[in-house]
Amino acid sequence: MSVEVQAKAGKTRLRLWLKLLKTSNAVETALRDRLRTEFGTTLPRFDVMAALDRSPEGLKMSELSRRLRVSNGNVTGIVDRLEAEGHAERHAVAGDRRAMEVRLTGKGRGHFATLAAAHESWVNELMGAITEAEAVRIMEDLDTVARDLEEKR
Amino acid sequence: MSVEVQAKAGKTRLRLWLKLLKTSNAVETALRDRLRTEFGTTLPRFDVMAALDRSPEGLKMSELSRRLRVSNGNVTGIVDRLEAEGHAERHAVAGDRRAMEVRLTGKGRGHFATLAAAHESWVNELMGAITEAEAVRIMEDLDTVARDLEEKR
């Protein structure tokens, strides 16, 4: 491939990245706004609750931060707030006094069900311009990027 | 369209959103890490410098925050830091004593040229799994989403 064609592909990828970023920021901002104004909560709290909802048996703090790909210290603060709201609880782990298991409370589980339904319908509305066929195709392309990134990490 | 088909399309859009978010977070994190470790700077500072570089005549604070789609207070802090580093300068605006015009310094312009070259090559590397043809196609799809979002704001 010629140097010119390479450079052109590079510029196209840069434009794609800027558009990807702009679009995902716009969707994310809309979701944050609605979580805040309609439910008085935040996306980080929603993300933690979503992870906990999928593991009713509870998750260790480190497992939570690994799954969400955020730092340990970050999860500490978010779980602190969920706990203060009565949506999550920390429990000692039998056999390892260093570790803490986090679970949704009954209240947290009910609250999350409401949030998740609203979230799904919002995403569907915000991304409504994309047909199912296009969605499948874009996902396949993004998968190649994600896998590529995963490898080089 | 039947209720079932609608629900299926909705789930597909939700999965697309999650993948879009995951991919753009992964790319963004890689860019942040490299800006930090290789140049001791941040993505917000890079974004502000990029906007200023495109407007050598300077931009008012409010124009800067409008273009970057962030709050005024946010820009205040970032420009404070760029100014402390000697990469940007605030100037009074003739005829409006409320306003401030921000410009890159010579040093800032030179620094940004280095950053921008590295940034472009990083993006090209990180998104290398996408061919130019795929990139063009995805951009078209994202454009419909972005336009749609723009309208409903």
Add this chain to the structure above:
DNA sequence: CAAATATATTTTAAGCTTGAAATGAATCGG
């Protein structure tokens, strides 16, 4: 002109995020 309103910016409080340091507990090699 004076009062009300609008605009440009900064400040503030709260939350999110990170990397690095600190703490306490478990494990491993000798």
Add this chain to the structure above:
DNA sequence: CCGATTCATTTCAAGCTTAAAATATATTTG
């Protein structure tokens, strides 16, 4: 068993981000 190392978590300092309040200036309107 003991010292070193690893591991789980929290704490800390710094920066980013927002919405809302505060400040200062400009514009509009009665």
